[in-house]
Amino acid sequence: MAPSQSRILTVLLLIGLATACTGPGATPVPLAEEVSVRPGINESWKSDDIGPLIGRLETESREIYSERGLLGAVVGPRPGSVVADVGAGSGFMTHLFARLVGAEGLVYAVDINPTLLDSIDAGAAERGLTNVRTVLCTEKSVGLPPQSVDLVFICDTYHHFEYPRNTMSSIQRALRPGGQLLVVDFDRIPGVTADWLLEHVRAGKEVFRAEIEAAGFEFTGEHDLESLEDNYILRFSKR
Numbered sequence: 690m691a692p693s694q695s696r697i698l699t700v701l702l703l704i705g706l707a708t709a710c711t712g713p714g715a716t717p718v719p720l721a722e723e724v725s726v727r728p729g730i731n732e733s734w735k736s737d738d739i740g741p742l743i744g745r746l747e748t749e750s751r752e753i754y755s756e757r758g759l760l761g762a763v764v765g766p767r768p769g770s771v772v773a774d775v776g777a778g779s780g781f782m783t784h785l786f787a788r789l790v791g792a793e794g795l796v797y798a799v800d801i802n803p804t805l806l807d808s809i810d811a812g813a814a815e816r817g818l819t820n821v822r823t824v825l826c827t828e829k830s831v832g833l834p835p836q837s838v839d840l841v842f843i844c845d846t847y848h849h850f851e852y853p854r855n856t857m858s859s860i861q862r863a864l865r866p867g868g869q870l871l872v873v874d875f876d877r878i879p880g881v882t883a884d885w886l887l888e889h890v891r892a893g894k895e896v897f898r899a900e901i902e903a904a905g906f907e908f909t910g911e912h913d914l915e916s917l918e919d920n921y922i923l924r925f926s927k928r
């Protein structure tokens with residue numbers, strides 16, 4: 690076959706292949722799996738030796754803990770509403786929300802660490818709170834039923850999501866129409882923020898905000914609390 694004929698044959702084959710892949714009868718090609726954006730970031734959080742983990746979260750030198758009352762008021766879950774504390778950790782915000790929503794409301798404490806969840810259950814029982822449910826989730830989905838919650842709270846945890854697109858789409862599904870999302874995370878300012886934190890938190894506020902908007906949320910504002918020096922608070926609603 691002459692070289693020009695062989696080129697024509699190759700082009701015809703490629704056109705045929707493209708038509709077969711995109712035509713109306715084509716088999717859908719599965720979308721690529723999301724890959725971890727930060728492999729290994731949760732290694733220590735999977736430990737069942739939870740004493741040191743709780744110690745890290747519940748210390749007065751941590752502004753999120755020392756300002757928890759103010760934070761709860763800013764989040765402002767309505768009495769009777771359903772809240773999900775995603776990445777609940779030791780559960781101090783879960784327990785606080787449980788008081789704010791009252792007996793008619795419900796708080797889901799969602800985490801990937803079952804031992805932390807057992808401790809949250811025990812803490813709820815000690816406090817006489819009957820409106821807390823713990824949910825062991827996966828790293829790709831919060832595992833909550835569709836349209837089951839009014840408000841999702843994610844505190845110092847968004848940067849721990851290894852599969853943020855998967856996790857955020859599960860959160861989007863779990864929220865009721867008009868549902869609210871509050872995200873608290875670390876400011877990340879080169880030259881100001883400590884080096885370990887710049888390394889630990891993979892991106893800053895603008896990047897996280899854009900990712901969350903792309904996951905089906907509308908940005909509705911930022912809460913500027915004078916007493917929070919290291920963290921910002923962003924509010925979104927479900928689109």
Ligand SMILES: C[S@@+](CC[C@H](N)C(=O)[O-])C[C@H]1O[C@@H](n2cnc3c(N)ncnc32)[C@H](O)[C@@H]1O
Pocket residue numbers: 731734735746753775776777778779799800801802805826827828829831843844845846849850851856
């Ligand atoms: C730094 S701690 C913050 C805990 C709590 N929100 C606080 O501010 O005190 C991060 C928590 O997120 C949990 N976590 C990590 N990846 C998660 C995921 N994909 N879904 C739910 N929880 C996750 C960890 O097990 C850990 O309890």
